[in-house]
Each structure stands twice: as structure tokens, then as C-alpha cells.
Amino acid sequence: MQTVHTIAQLRATVDQWRGRRERVAFVPTMGNLHEGHLHLVKRAARAADRVVVSIFVNPTQFTEGEDFGTYPRTLKQDSLKLAESGVHLLFAPEASELYPFGAEHTTQVLVPGLSDILCGASRPGHFAGVATVVAKLFNAVRPHVAVFGEKDYQQLLVVRRMVADLCLPIEIIGLPTVREPDGLALSSRNGYLSTEERARAPGLYRALRWAGEVLVTAKRDYQALCAQASEMLVEGGLRPDYVSIRRADDLAEPQAADSRLIILAAAWLGQTRLIDNLPVTLKNPE
Ligand code: PAF
Secondary structure, eight states, rough: OOEOOHHHHHHHHHHHHHHHHOOOOEEOOSSSHHHHHHHHHHHHHHHOOOEEEEOOGGGGGTTTTTTTTTTOOOOOHHHHHHHTTOOSSSEEHHHHHHHOOGGGGOOOOTTTTTTTHHHHSTTTHHHHHOOOOOOOHHHOOOEEEEEEEEGGHHHHHHHHHHHTTOOOOOOEEOOOOOBBBTSOBBBGGGOOOOOHHHHHHHHHHHHHHHHHHHHHHHHHOHHHHHHHHHHHHHHHEEEEEEEEEEETTTTOOTTTTOEEEEHHHHHTTEEEEEEEEEEEOOOSSS
């Protein structure tokens, strides 16, 4: 596996591949890699001849008071995992490479509507940071296809919308969340949890599954259902940020006839904010 730190080195290699008409798949990450990331890498390898992974802890997607300074930076271990997974190129730029005029002064990519709700309401500016860095990475890598996890469902939709709006010739693949045996979604931030918090953490997915079952079998009062799921979170020792049922395609408030829904939730355990979601298809929408 080749490791490069500059866009010029990255382009030199990708240009060679493209010159030979090889397809390039891309998995953007912030490092501290776990099985969920490696799952994305495996899917990328099936989609193309060459796999590029980026590791970059992007400052512009962290809001005031968040964990940018303490986010785990584990490049050496990550690099070994990627090499073992058959990745062809690791792009690990410094911030100055992606933000030549400084992160605070960067040109921004904004995806209105989708960016301001749910996680975007609690983390103002977060999705502008994500859309901006993903656009920069797409321009630097020039992949044919890019793979994202559905755990960050809102991020996946923001990226899809950006790609469509900017007419980027990139196919976006979303992959289902990889979970621990007790249901907890894999996340780099799970490492922040104390033993006691870790024991409580699967309560987030339990509440989603409960809401999902009620939704498909009986109840269509979405607000009441979300309030009950929030109550379950509180009883399980989590501090809910939100629980919301939305249309899966665009995160709009669902109408009675909508069948493809998604239940999304965010909750705090101590200083750690966890997110998760559950897609639900209604067989007999009203
Ligand atoms: O999902 C992530 O790890 C990040 O938000 C991403 C897509 C790599 C952008 O920094």
C-alpha cells in the first residue's frame, strides 16, 4: 500500500490508474478504524479495481467545545489494518493541504435543508464542514465510486444531495451499520465510554428496535412513539438529544402514505454523544 500526504502525489497515482481505465473506489474516514470501516473498504474493493482510503480528522465539522483536540489519531495502527485489507493507496493529508488558506477561511459547500435538522440542529455547521471536506476529497481523489456507512444516515443523504447538486460523476454506495453482538453500532467514539456507560449504550438501539416494531405492527402516532422511545432512553440512563421518525429518502416529516421511513436517534452517555438509526418499511401505509 502506498501512503501519500499531498494532493499532487495522490493525483499522480490516480491519474496513472485512470489512464489505464481502472475504476477507483474511495472510502473517506477520520481514522481510528474499526470493523465498520473495514466493511466499507471490502465493499469498495468489490466496486472497483483500486481502493483509496483517506484519513483526515476534519476540523471544520467539529463544533465549538467538541472533541476535535482529543479525537483519537492512530495512523500507524490504521495504516496496518488498511494494508492488510488490500487498500492500494492511503491519503493522509495535513490540514494545510486541504485548507491552504486556513480552515476558518475556507470556501464552503452548503447543503441547505438537510443540514439544519436533527444532528444539524444540535451541531450547527457540522454538515457544512462534512460537505466541504468531502467535496475537497472527491476533487482530490477523483473516484468513480465512494462508500459511506448508514450509521451516519444524515451525512449519507447530505453527501448524496451534494453529489447530485454539483453534478459530480461519482456513484455513492451506502452500507448498513455494523454492530457489536449486543446491538451497539460500531463507532470510533465508543472508545470514550466508561465500563458503566458501555453497558448502558445498547439501550439506544433497543429503543429504536422497540419503536420500529410498534411502527410496523400498530401505532402510527409518530410523535407519541418518539416521546415513548425517548422515555425508554431516559429510563436506560441515556440523555436523549432527539428521537425522530422521518421519510427515509429525504428526512422530511412523513405523510400518511409514506412507506419508507427511518427512525433516527441521538443520545448522550456522559460526555459521549451516540447516534443510531433504524430503517422501517411499512407494508400498509394509510
Ligand atoms: O464519517 C466520517 O468519518 C467523516 O464525517 C468523513 C465522511 C470522513 C468526513 O470527514
